[in-house]
Amino acid sequence: MSTLADLLAEHTKLSDAAAGHLQRLVAEWQLLADLSFADLLMSVRTENGDIVTVAQCRPNTASTVFPSDEVGTVVAASGQGGGTDGRGGPQLERAFTADRVLRDEDPEWLGAVAIRREAVPVGFEGDGAVAVLTRAVDLTHPRLPSPLELAYQDSANDLCQMVADGTFPHQEGNPRGLSTPRAGDGFVRVDEHGMVVYASPNALSAFHRMGWTTELTHTRLSEVASSLLTDPFESDDVATMIDAAVGTSAPPAGPYRDVGMRMEADARRATVLIRAVPLRPRGRSSGAVVLIRDVTEVKRRDLALISKDATIREIHHRVKNNLQSVSALLRLQARRTTNPEARGALTEAVRRVASIALVHELLSGSVDEEVDLDEVVARLVPILVDVASGDATIQVRHRDRLGVLSAELAMPLVMVLTELIQNAIEHGFDATTVDNEIEIVADRDVRQMRIAVRDNGSGLPDGFEMANSDRLGLQIVQTLVSIELGGTLTMGPNPSGYGTEVGVVIPLR
Incomplete structure (x- = not known):
């Protein structure tokens, strides 16, 4: 099955930042599906104007509305107004240009199931909707919701508004790689003052195992949690984390500096994983959701x-x-x-x-077996310049962000960059050139990475052809780019008019 990154690369030309936002949303939207008791579908507009589903999530708290896999389905064809196949095409069309959540007044029937759809535009950095999130709820057997369901749905509505605002999910720090508790593990809703409004039975069980003996409702959750932890530093961190999510204190420094935080802490008789998710629809705090999971055995x-x-x-x-x-x-x-x-x-x-x-x-x-290429280049360039430049003064500028790559791509790419920079230092300049400079230019999207190594030196020799070159460095580069990276290599004049440019294009998917 194709991943979300593959589908975005196939159907869109979203920027790397926008695609990263959608990937973070999909990584976190199980919580939204569980709180909504709803199936979630993510749809994007393709280059030719179609609307296609690229991701799907089913709730753990209710039966699914869509038993079949909807990923890859064209919901609305270009110029056809969305069709009438029951997939909500017209609503999605409106959502791409709306700045609010669209809710259907009447349910629609999908076979024997009555569903209500909500279309949530996925905002990003004020650029409008980069995708649309559909919530589909089964209304076939209506009944009076329980207090747990009301607390879930109220929190889900706030999160949906934050999706439309572009403020959920957050780029929160998680240096320890902690997992995310689910709503069913333990759910606590606190108000804008940090007081517990509702705590699920599983949450109560987790706090009871930690040593709490009474009810949680109408207590200040940060004070309760900090009183149960054995380590005083963890106690202060948990209290600060919860209060920061609610908005009653400033966010903590360090790895938990952003809202939307998680910690693992030891109580007297248990180890728990706690995550605080702030609720700030339209930029105003309405409290927070605190998820807790007993991970003692895990x-x-x-x-x-x-x-x-x-x-x-x-x-x-x-x-x-x-x-x-x-x-x-x-x-x-x-x-x-x-x-x-x-x-x-x-x-x-x-x-x-x-x-x-x-x-x-x-x-x-x-x-995670990944390499930050910017850090590699920053540490590698001074070594190359110091070893190879001799008495000449050569400045190497690294202008653009290369980003993080998996080890299997990073290893040959670092070798390629090493050879190209070294080749430019040794052969790109002569006695007539001044202000010797090498520039590393990069451009990256969801499909591929383009890197250019440019110098302002004397340029390529007359009649030079890369295919006929006997230089070992260039032969190594050609082999690594074509075989190890599956990319392409070009050499030609620098667009500035002076020197040489070597271009490398490699696929990322």
């Missing part, structure tokens, strides 16, 4: 996984150390070699081994 099983993760990172660390030892030996051999050609070859080998060692060093500190 915590014990996680210790084994933590041990394995530490082993993988230790392997990367040892590989880095071994590569650095190899690099040091090659450097020592280069110094003792009198043949200039052999010394140059050994120096190039030192550089290549060092670039691979740098990637392994970053992976040794990563928990």
